[in-house]
Amino acid sequence: MSLDSAVERRKETQTGPGTGNGNGNGNGNGVVSSSLPSYSTHRLRLNPNTDHKPDSYEDLQLEFSPLLFSSLERYLPPSLLNVSRDTKVQYMREILLRYSPEGERTRVQRHREYRQKIISNYQPLHRELYTMHAANFFVSSFLEAINENTEESFRNIMSEPSPGVLTFEMLQPRFCELLLSEVENFEKWVHETKFRIMRPNTMNKYGAVLDDFGLETMLDKLMEDFIRPISRVFFPEVGGSTLDSHHGFVVEYGMDRDVDLGFHVDDSEVTLNVCLGKQFSGGELFFRGVRCDKHVNTETQSEEILDYSHVPGRAVLHRGRHRHGARATTSGHRINLLLWCRSSVFRELRKYQKDFSSWCGECLSEKKERQRQCVAATKLELLKREGKTAS
Numbered sequence: 001m002s003l004d005s006a007v008e009r010r011k012e013t014q015t016g017p018g019t020g021n022g023n024g025n026g027n028g029n030g031v032v033s034s035s036l037p038s039y040s041t042h043r044l045r046l047n048p049n050t051d052h053k054p055d056s057y058e059d060l061q062l063e064f065s066p067l068l069f070s071s072l073e074r075y076l077p078p079s080l081l082n083v084s085r086d087t088k089v090q091y092m093r094e095i096l097l098r099y100s101p102e103g104e105r106t107r108v109q110r111h112r113e114y115r116q117k118i119i120s121n122y123q124p125l126h127r128e129l130y131t132m133h134a135a136n137f138f139v140s141s142f143l144e145a146i147n148e149n150t151e152e153s154f155r156n157i158m159s160e161p162s163p164g165v166l167t168f169e170m171l172q173p174r175f176c177e178l179l180l181s182e183v184e185n186f187e188k189w190v191h192e193t194k195f196r197i198m199r200p201n202t203m204n205k206y207g208a209v210l211d212d213f214g215l216e217t218m219l220d221k222l223m224e225d226f227i228r229p230i231s232r233v234f235f236p237e238v239g240g241s242t243l244d245s246h247h248g249f250v251v252e253y254g255m256d257r258d259v260d261l262g263f264h265v266d267d268s269e270v271t272l273n274v275c276l277g278k279q280f281s282g283g284e285l286f287f288r289g290v291r292c293d294k295h296v297n298t299e300t301q302s303e304e305i306l307d308y309s310h311v312p313g314r315a316v317l318h319r320g321r322h323r324h325g326a327r328a329t330t331s332g333h334r335i336n337l338l339l340w341c342r343s344s345v346f347r348e349l350r351k352y353q354k355d356f357s358s359w360c361g362e363c364l365s366e367k368k369e370r371q372r373q374c375v376a377a378t379k380l381e382l383l384k385r386e387g388k389t390a391s
């Protein structure tokens with residue numbers, strides 16, 4: 001897994017990485033004339049020239065959308081509005097390149113340095129957690145099901161209290177204890193050294209990113225060898241078989257921590273959520289159906305309502321787009337391990353699709369409604385024809 005995706009994962013929004021796949025130099029067949037002025041300070045106007053009619057860039061092989069060039073053209077300095085199209089392309093490309101890849105590079109570089117600083121200073125407490133030891137981590141029923149690797153073997157250890165929400169016994173109590181104590185040790189180090197850490201996401205003020213202090217390799221293994229086989233069977237339509245990166249973290253709830261978590265969707269294709277302990281009451285997860293971006297705020301159907309109470313060691317696996325939240329942890333202290341699993345293939349393909357009826361509850365009802373209307377219209381048409389032939 002690359003750091004690029006690690007950084008990308010922190011964002012709550014689901015913007016795709018990259019800027020298209022064009023690899024042309026953007027000059028069409030034109031060679032930029034040597035008399036081209038040197039644009040050391042490429043600048044755009046603050047306000048667009050609305051009277052100007054921009055060129056079309058549709059026929060060029062560019063690494064950015066042709067439409068982007070057309071709209072950007074109105075912001076060019078007046079002296080450039082009427083120069084050749086190739087000159088304008090060159091000028092705008094340099095501006096665009098300066099933003100995306102460079103900005104992205106800086107972000108990735110900064111995060112790499114941040115991680116390096118932690119890893120070279122923090123002394124792990126339980127080294128045995130940092131490499132995968134399946135027999136020590138998981139309960140035997142889970143291991144057996146994974147080894148058998150069939151839908152039946154998975155179903156045998158799971159319950160599905162609502163469609164798409166799978167729960168099963170997963171972690172040994174001893175593993176939960178060790179991980180809790182490792183996280184505590186890390187927090188202690190953060191506190192003592194006054195290290196400014198990045199929290200797991202924009203919604204949690206407490207908790208820690210496990211990938212940032214050395215657990216990335218182990219969690220990658222967890223995703224590849226244990227979560228992907230299950231997701232391949234139960235969540236194929238959201239890239240379950242092609243999960244290729246993760247964001248692994250713990251969240252902490254209690255009166256002196258985050259209390260609850262609002263209604264949201266995760267920036268993941270598949271989310272693994274396992275309660276590690278300790279003693280607590282409250283903190284139930286509530287689920288309200290799977291939705292695509294467009295339908296994320298639509299109503300919940302009664303059959304989509306589920307409330308789930310955490311049990312230490314027991315995992316909940318669901319699609320990232322399954323809307324959910326956590327009720328207040330009313331007493332004690334609750335810590336959960338979260339693994340947001342992502343598929344770059346799925347994210348790339350999603351850009352070209354509009355209908356997500358294979359997983360979005362609302363897209364599905366819309367599709368059914370369209371089919372119903374279509375059948376009704378056909379019936380009506382047939383009746384009319386019959387009426388005509390009869391008369």
Ligand SMILES: [Zn+2]
Nearest residue numbers: 292295360363
């Ligand atoms: Zn939808």
